[in-house]
Amino acid sequence: MHFDKDYNLLVPTYSRDFNTCFYCGCIATEHDYAPPIKYREFYLATKEPSDFVKIPCCAECNNLLQASKGGSLDERRDFAKEKLAKKYDKALTIYEMWSEHELVSLDFSLRHSIEAGLKLGEETTERLKYRGFDYEAAGVHQNVQFNTPKYFDVFGDQFSTFREALDFASKAYRIPKNTLKEYFADNDNNFEKAIHAIHKEVAEKDFKKQMKSQCGAFAKKYKQSVIFVHKQVERYMSEDEEMTINEALERLYEERVRPSSSHILK
Ligand SMILES: [Zn+2]
Structure with missing residues (x-):
């Protein structure tokens, strides 16, 4: 080894x-x-x-x-x-x-x-x-060859030490240092990848929250099952990447919820 x-x-x-x-x-x-x-x-x-x-x-x-x-x-x-x-x-x-x-x-x-x-x-x-x-404990550290890079890059800004780069990135992107450090270690020691990963995670969490509240409100308003509403919205959105949750809910309303005119006439 x-x-x-x-x-x-x-x-x-x-x-x-x-x-x-x-x-x-x-x-x-x-x-x-x-x-x-x-x-x-x-x-x-x-x-x-x-x-x-x-x-x-x-x-x-x-x-x-x-x-x-x-x-x-x-x-x-x-x-x-x-x-x-x-x-x-x-x-x-x-x-x-x-x-x-x-x-x-x-x-x-x-x-x-x-x-x-x-x-x-x-x-x-x-x-x-x-x-x-x-x-x-003699000789601890002496075996280790640190292969510190010449500089640490944060989206084009360069820093000679990791501490400085971490400090800058943490402030510039408003991410707590410890979180950023963990993601850095888990993303190929790369600030760019780490920050993207964090942003992606935040966006996903936010999306889930939105889904939960909007689908929940829709289901309640039109007396539909929450699971049904979720499934349909997910399906619509997977078919059209540009579609927002709101648009998907509108489509769901038009296609599956709104009483059809023929139905009303009868
Ligand atoms: Zn033990």
């Missing part, structure tokens, strides 16, 4: 910590990467904070961390703890609320489930408290 050379393996200082998850103290069977391999290019190009370390971790932490783009060890540890706490929220609450001796008075099935919650809650509390192990 060619990317592996960019990452320093976290090696525990003490042998008792071998094969231990750095994040929660369980048995380590996998490796987590800070930053994630998928976002390696992003961190190499932008020099955003990142450690370039390969971290022994358990399958569960590894799985929870799939959702994190974080580049540093601390960031990933916080993320893993937060997700663990959320996942075992119920058990943690039981652990906080109940103590062993209170269980005696409960009937069997309730006692059984509270006991299970207590055990899981205690285990989770230990994992959340785990501080990580001492490790050899």
Whole structure:
């Protein structure tokens, strides 16, 4: 794996910590990467904070961390703890609320489930408290060759650092920095593509909202089913890309809702 050379393996200082998850103290069977391999290019190009370390971790932490783009060890540890706490929220609450001796008075099935919650809650509390192990961290960063581009381009404006480009783009296009940064990383490290993707998403959300309110109002006014109105409007609009929701609703009215004159005459 060619990317592996960019990452320093976290090696525990003490042998008792071998094969231990750095994040929660369980048995380590996998490796987590800070930053994630998928976002390696992003961190190499932008020099955003990142450690370039390969971290022994358990399958569960590894799985929870799939959702994190974080580049540093601390960031990933916080993320893993937060997700663990959320996942075992119920058990943690039981652990906080109940103590062993209170269980005696409960009937069997309730006692059984509270006991299970207590055990899981205690285990989770230990994992959340785990501080990580001492490790050899010499040479972190030294392996990494940052291939920072000469400049970052935002629709023709050029900036020598990612921070400056992000700051400019965020203000010019009124997009929060964190959102823009995430989209940048997910769109080939390209501001133009990132901004287009964000605008597209906003437009789609807006369109859905419009559809919901306009079709809903139409359905109510003419006593039609909302699903029917939605389906018809979608069909009309797919046949004619220029058509607006309003025009589609007018057509629907003319074709399917308005009482025909012959009908009235009868
Ligand atoms: Zn773990």
